[in-house]
Amino acid sequence: MAHRIIAQIVLTGGRVFGRAFAEAYKQAQASSQYAKAAGGSGGPGAINTSASGMTLDEACRILNVKPPQGGTTNMESVMERFKKLYDLNEPKKTGGGSFYLQSKILRARERIEAEVRAAERKAQLEKEIKEGWKPKMYKD
Known part of the structure; x- marks a missing residue:
């Protein structure tokens, strides 16, 4: 049994x-x-989602900023929105904040910064290709 x-x-x-x-x-x-x-989809918002876990569109909606146009954006407004939202969601200061929301806000800022850095690198590479590679010469 x-x-x-x-x-x-x-x-x-x-x-x-x-x-x-x-x-x-x-x-x-x-x-x-x-x-x-x-x-x-080939769009610029579709790249690099694995690093931060969110798309560029989602990051822009979280911080309520416009998506980077041509790889450039007003980083001052992004940082201003980031600081304001991050401080509003501080659990210890406001008592009603959320660590989860703070981390989403932080990841959104990082995602936008990564997009801008990638566009700057691409522009720099295209500039080097167009002008030719010029190594830096150091004089002793």
């Missing part, structure tokens, strides 16, 4: 684990396909 109960417990546990594994696999597959579709 005891062996029958143990066998039922093992089989039931195996079924539960199998279903959970199958569901997790389906979600991972759907997430992978979504990321591939977002990356394949």
